Amino acid sequence: MLNWSKIDTVLLDMDGTLLDLHYDSHFWLTVLPQQHALAKNISLSEAKEDIFKRYQAVSGQIEWYCLDYWEDQLKLPIMDLKRETQHLIKVRDDVPYFLTELKKAGKELILLTNAHPENVMMKFEHTAIDNYLDGVVSTHEYGVSKEQQSLWHQVQNDLGFNKTRTLFVDDSVAVLNAAKEYGIGHLLAVANPDSQQPHNEIADYLSVTDYRTII
Numbered sequence: 061m062l063n064w065s066k067i068d069t070v071l072l073d074m075d076g077t078l079l080d081l082h083y084d085s086h087f088w089l090t091v092l093p094q095q096h097a098l099a100k101n102i103s104l105s106e107a108k109e110d111i112f113k114r115y116q117a118v119s120g121q122i123e124w125y126c127l128d129y130w131e132d133q134l135k136l137p138i139m140d141l142k143r144e145t146q147h148l149i150k151v152r153d154d155v156p157y158f159l160t161e162l163k164k165a166g167k168e169l170i171l172l173t174n175a176h177p178e179n180v181m182m183k184f185e186h187t188a189i190d191n192y193l194d195g196v197v198s199t200h201e202y203g204v205s206k207e208q209q210s211l212w213h214q215v216q217n218d219l220g221f222n223k224t225r226t227l228f229v230d231d232s233v234a235v236l237n238a239a240k241e242y243g244i245g246h247l248l249a250v251a252n253p254d255s256q257q258p259h260n261e262i263a264d265y266l267s268v269t270d271y272r273t274i275i
Contacts, residue, residue, distance in 0.1 A: 076253025
C-alpha cells in the first residue's frame with residue numbers, strides 16, 4: 061500500500077486515470093477509421109489498416125497525442141469530430157472522492173497529461189475536474205511526451221517537486237516505466253482505465269481499480 065505520509069505531490073494522468081478511457085478508445089478506434097473510410101472512399105477494413113499503421117509509427121511520441129498532427133495526416137476536422145461524441149466523456153466514479161480526500165490531506169494535485177491542450181480544455185468544460193487541481197501540464201508545452209526522459213527533467217525543473225516524495229498515477233505501463241527511470245518515488249497503475257473493457261493485468265506496479273480502497 062501507499063505510505064501517504066511520504067507523499068507531498070500527486071501527479072495525475074487524465075485519460076484512463078481521472079476520466080473513463082472509453083471516450084478516447086471509441087474515438088480513435090471506431091469514429092476516426094469510419095470518417096477516414098468515408099473521406100477516402102475506401103472500405104472500413106482498409107481505413108483501419110491504414111490508420112493503425114500510422115498510429116504504430118508514432119506510438120509513444122508527442123505526434124501520437126497531437127490533434128494538429130492527425131488533422132494534417134488525415135485531412136479531417138479532428139476537434140469537430142471529437143466534440144460530436146463528447147457526451148461519452150465521463151469522470152471515473154471513484155475520482156471525486158479520491159481527489160477531495162487528497163486535497164483535505166494537503167497534497168498538491170497536478171495534472172500531467174500527454175493530451176493536446178484543446179482536448180484538455182474540452183474535457184475540463186465537460187467535467188470541471190480542473191476545480192480539484194493545483195496545476196495543469198500538457199506535455200505539448202514541451203514538445204515531448206511522458207514516455208521520454210527529457211520531459212521529466214523539464215517538468216521537474218519547472219514545478220520544483222521533490223521526486224522522492226511524489227506519487228505518479230497513470231494507466232500506461234510505458235509511461236510508468238519512464239517515471240520510474242527518472243526516479244519518481246511512488247508509482248500507481250490504473251488497471252481498469254476503460255469501463256467497457258476487461259481489467260488489465262499489471263505485474264510490475266502497485267495497481268488499483270477503485271481509488272476509494274487506497275485512501
